[in-house]
Amino acid sequence: MAFTAQNCFAPFEQKVWLATPTMHGEELQYMTEAYTTNWMSTVGANINEVERIAAEKAGVKYAVGLSCCTAALHLCVKLAGERLYGKPPISHGALEGRKVFCSDMTFDATLNPVVYEGGEPVFIDTEADSWNMDPAALEKAFALHPEVKLVVMAHLYGFPAKVEQIKKICEAHGALLIEDAAEAMGATVNGRQCGSFGDYAAISYNGNKIITGSAGGCLLTNSLEDANCARKWATQARENAAWYQHEEVGYNYRMSNVVAGVVRGQYPHMEEHIAQKKAVYERYREGLRDLPVTMNPIVAGTKPNYWLSALIIDKEAMCPQVRSDSEALYRPEAGKSCPTEILETLARYNAEGRPIWKPMHMQPMYRMHQCVGREGSLRCRTNAYIAGGVPDVGADIFQRGLCLPSDNKMTPERQDTVIELIHACFE
Numbered sequence: 518m519a520f521t522a523q524n525c526f527a528p529f530e531q532k533v534w535l536a537t538p539t540m541h542g543e544e545l546q547y548m549t550e551a552y553t554t555n556w557m558s559t560v561g562a563n564i565n566e567v568e569r570i571a572a573e574k575a576g577v578k579y580a581v582g583l584s585c586c587t588a589a590l591h592l593c594v595k596l597a598g599e600r601l602y603g604k605p606p607i608s609h610g611a612l613e614g615r616k617v618f619c620s621d622m623t624f625d626a627t628l629n630p631v632v633y634e635g636g637e638p639v640f641i642d643t644e645a646d647s648w649n650m651d652p653a654a655l656e657k658a659f660a661l662h663p664e665v666k667l668v669v670m671a672h673l674y675g676f677p678a679k680v681e682q683i684k685k686i687c688e689a690h691g692a693l694l695i696e697d698a699a700e701a702m703g704a705t706v707n708g709r710q711c712g713s714f715g716d717y718a719a720i721s722y723n724g725n726k727i728i729t730g731s732a733g734g735c736l737l738t739n740s741l742e743d744a745n746c747a748r749k750w751a752t753q754a755r756e757n758a759a760w761y762q763h764e765e766v767g768y769n770y771r772m773s774n775v776v777a778g779v780v781r782g783q784y785p786h787m788e789e790h791i792a793q794k795k796a797v798y799e800r801y802r803e804g805l806r807d808l809p810v811t812m813n814p815i816v817a818g819t820k821p822n823y824w825l826s827a828l829i830i831d832k833e834a835m836c837p838q839v840r841s842d843s844e845a846l847y848r849p850e851a852g853k854s855c856p857t858e859i860l861e862t863l864a865r866y867n868a869e870g871r872p873i874w875k876p877m878h879m880q881p882m883y884r885m886h887q888c889v890g891r892e893g894s895l896r897c898r899t900n901a902y903i904a905g906g907v908p909d910v911g912a913d914i915f916q917r918g919l920c921l922p923s924d925n926k927m928t929p930e931r932q933d934t935v936i937e938l939i940h941a942c943f944e
């Protein structure tokens with residue numbers, strides 16, 4: 518009988534998580550301060566401090582504290598849209614009918630806000646050497662649609678994109694850049710923080726990110742006027758009057774002063790979390806060295822925050838795997854494995870992995886949207902992989918890749934067991 522995971526390990530008694538919050542004590546102190554001073558609201562000292570620290574850490578002039586990063590991205594899109602095309606009629610979005618170039622392989626919150634504002638995402642394929650937006654594909658997209666004036670890009674799993682190159686391409690075409698740094702807070706490109714390259718950027722304090730407020734996010738910008746505008750929109754767009762005076766549609770997007778207390782207490786520990794995540798990544802890289810897999814790529818000159826460790830299986834070492842819109846099937850083969858086998862094995866042993874973000878052009882809701890690859894072709898069909906065509910880079914990484922348990926509190930011993938379980942999948 519072959520050596521299998523089944524006959525060698527007992528499941529973890531305590532679940533090994535993908536990524537969980539890590540509290541240190543100061544968080545409770547700042548939350549308590551909000552409570553005892555009765556600033557249990559969307560104003561207060563914690564919010565002011567979070568905005569100050571967030572801007573300082575990111576190296577931008579202004580940060581606006583919001584209820585989540587998705588709200589921050591929405592306001593980024595609205596600011597960019599109005600700056601590009603002017604104020605729309607009251608019932609119209611700021612991007613009504615406009616195409617916007619967007620990262621393809623990312624969480625849908627990166628680009629859903631484009632749709633909130635009536636825009637049409639055109640997806641830009643991923644490149645193999647950064648797992649992020651392919652600058653060559655972006656160039657091709659501008660050749661196809663020279664009228665486009667807005668690009669929305671993300672840094673996947675805390676591993677920076679070639680954002681300097683992307684910014685240059687945007688500038689050459691007179692386009693604005695929105696940078697979704699939700700997963701990449703604290704990561705740098707040539708010494709500059711992710712979130713400082715875009716005309717507008719967003720960071721997240723969601724529960725599983727590098728630091729957390731349980732929820733929350735910030736919009737980042739160097740424009741005082743835009744920061745003030747975002748703050749106004751986030752508080753129901755009240756005009757400066759004694760009564761509730763309104764000239765435009767507003768939102769209830771402001772950060773809570775209690776949540777801000779948690780974020781405030783977390784910031785001093787961000788570098789410590791990054792160091793722990795880096796150690797996790799390096800242990801995987803060492804431990805999986807003998808397998809036909811590669812870890813998430815690191816572009817020269819960049820320093821990731823290592824939020825999630827991920828791997829991709831060599832083409833030759835993939836066992837057959839197909840996925841429908843909700844289910845996955847695979848056929849085990851000696852010496853080979855696939856993401857489904859590894860994820861199911863991890864789950865059986867009480868450890869949490871996750872598939873790679875399913876590319877947006879493969880999502881039912883966006884399947885009729887264009888996706889531009891570096892060869893410049895337009896794709897607007899789901900799942901070229903299953904259809905038998907040559908997969909685009911995003912579909913290929915989705916097919917062959919997965920995120921590994923990356924909790925910063927995972928002990929080396931527990932991680933060794935995860936590494937052995939992955940080895941067992943390839944037996």
Ligand SMILES: *Cc1c(COP(=O)(O)O)cnc(C)c1O
Pocket residue numbers: 585586587588623624626627671697699700720721722723732733734
């Ligand atoms: C988490 C995440 C978001 C959304 O953040 P929230 O604060 O949960 O709204 C957006 N984009 C990416 C890439 C993310 O990972």
